[in-house]
Amino acid sequence: MAFQHPYIRIGGLTPEKLDESKGWPEGEFRVVLDEKQGCSSTMFHQILAPNAVHHRHRLDNCDEQYYILSGHGLAGAGPDRVEVHPGHYHLIPKGVEHWLVNLSRNDPLIIIGLYDRAPSLGATGCVHLGGVTEEDMNAPRTLDTGRLQYPLVHQDAVPMVKVSKDEGWTQDYFCEPLNRSHGAGSCWMLGYFGPHTVHMKHRHDRCEEICYILKGRGLAGVGADRGELVEGDVHYIPAGCEHWLANLSDTEDLVAPGWYIGVGGLDESGFAYNGPVTEEDINAPRTGKL
Ligand SMILES: [Fe+2]
Numbered sequence: 427m428a429f430q431h432p433y434i435r436i437g438g439l440t441p442e443k444l445d446e447s448k449g450w451p452e453g454e455f456r457v458v459l460d461e462k463q464g465c466s467s468t469m470f471h472q473i474l475a476p477n478a479v480h481h482r483h484r485l486d487n488c489d490e491q492y493y494i495l496s497g498h499g500l501a502g503a504g505p506d507r508v509e510v511h512p513g514h515y516h517l518i519p520k521g522v523e524h525w526l527v528n529l530s531r532n533d534p535l536i537i538i539g540l541y542d543r544a545p546s547l548g549a550t551g552c553v554h555l556g557g558v559t560e561e562d563m564n565a566p567r568t569l570d571t572g573r574l575q576y577p578l579v580h581q582d583a584v585p586m587v588k589v590s591k592d593e594g595w596t597q598d599y600f601c602e603p604l605n606r607s608h609g610a611g612s613c614w615m616l617g618y619f620g621p622h623t624v625h626m627k628h629r630h631d632r633c634e635e636i637c638y639i640l641k642g643r644g645l646a647g648v649g650a651d652r653g654e655l656v657e658g659d660v661h662y663i664p665a666g667c668e669h670w671l672a673n674l675s676d677t678e679d680l681v682a683p684g685w686y687i688g689v690g691g692l693d694e695s696g697f698a699y700n701g702p703v704t705e706e707d708i709n710a711p712r713t714g715k716l
Contacts, residue, residue, distance in 0.1 A: 431648035431667070432713075434458055434660040436471045442547065449481030449554040451526075453534065459636060461545035463662050467612070467687050468544050469636055474499070474528040474535040479558050482525045485541065486551030490518040491604055491614055492539030493683070495640075499535045500527045500563065503576045507565045513581040515603045517610055522576065525558050538638065540685055542612045577608040581616065587692060593699040594626025597673075603683070606690025613691045619644065619673040619680035624703050627670045631696030634687040635663040637671065642680035645672045647703070651713040665696075670703050 436458055444450035452475040459469040467488075474480060474497070482502070492515075499510045503524045510516065510526075518524045528535035544550040568574055584603045589595035597619040604614040612633075617625060619642070627647070637646070643656045648669045655661065663669045673680035686695045 431651045431661070431663070433646065433653045433655050434662075436658050436660065439471075449483055449557075451475065451478035451480040451528070453478050457547055458538075458660050459662050460547070464664060465636075465662055465687075466543055466545055466634060467685075468541040468547055468550070469660065469685075470539055470541070470547075472537050472539070474526065474537075476528060476531050476533060478528045478535070480526045481557050482523055482555035484521055484523045484553050484555060485518070485544070486521055486553060488544035488550050489520050489542040489611055490524070490539060490550075491542065491610065491612070491685075492516050492518075492537045493614075495536040495538060497533055497535030498529045500529050501525070501578075502558070502562060506568045506574050506576055506578070507562075508568055508574065508578050510578070511580075515577075515579045515581070515614060517577040517604050517608055519576065519609065523555055525562070527558060527563065540612065540614075540636075540687075543688065577604060577610075579603050579608070584616070589692075593697070594628055594702070597623040597625055600692070602691055606694075610690060612688055613686040613695075614683065615686060615692065616640075616681065616683040617671070619671070619682065621673060621675050621677055621679070623680075624672040625670055626702050627668055627700035629666055629668050629696075629698050629700060630663075630686060631666050631698060633689045633695045634665050635669070635684060635695075636687070637661040637663065637669075637682055637684040640681040640683055642673060642675065642678045644680045644682065645674055645708065646670070647707060652707070652710045654712055668700050670707070672703055672708065674708070
């Protein structure tokens with residue numbers, strides 16, 4: 427069956443060939459979404475091999491946001507030196523020198539992220555600034571997040587955003603780990619769906635949305651397409667396009683973070699409720715992935 431809004435299974439994407447002499451770390455880097463899907467920004471998935479170093483660089487054309495999926499890293503951002511763990515969101519503003527080291531000798535460090543409003547990897551304005559040194563590695567860590575210059579937020583400390591069941595929000599909670607209060611030009615949000623909860627049909631007239639399945643599996647509708655997404659899958663939703671997401675499991679939770687691109691929060695996204703997800707929607711033939 428033809429489909430207009432295919433979802434993306436990250437593991438099936440071919441890694442980029444990146445030049446380690448320009449500071450890229452040993453590992454794998456995949457472009458998940460970019461201008462090829464009509465997206466204004468570039469979403470990436472990166473695996474840093476054990477002890478790999480992504481050396482000093484800055485992005486002259488865009489902010490970067492990234493999230494630690496697994497592993498243990500040391501991140502530098504301007505004067506900040508922070509150890510990062512699963513659940514951390516980090517915002518690196520345009521032009522700020524930054525770097526990332528996998529501190530584990532055994533395990534990969536895995537992240538997802540966004541080059542905000544850079545429509546391709548080549549459009550980020552990346553400038554390599556040299557190696558990470560022993561001095562960087564041994565520098566005192568910035569342990570008090572109140573002393574950080576750039577936002578680092580752990581998901582366990584993010585307050586809920588109040589949403590209305592009358593507007594189709596039946597999932598257990600919604601929050602915004604990075605939003606305009608952190609200076610983010612694109613809001614990184616997260617929906618947490620207990621068994622059988624649904625985010626009903628809606629659209630965002632003022633922003634594109636990216637939806638990533640962090641945990642669980644869900645049935646997603648985007649336009650006329652219906653896809654069953656599992657952990658690690660991504661859906662791109664153009665501005666104004668109707669979409670919804672349902673957790674069909676009796677027992678498992680569904681956790682789905684993502685971005686409202688170019689707006690600082692849900693309240694700026696042009697949210698409009700389009701109506702309930704019906705039995706017919708749930709039972710419709712599934713369409714495919716990219
Ligand atoms: Fe949405």
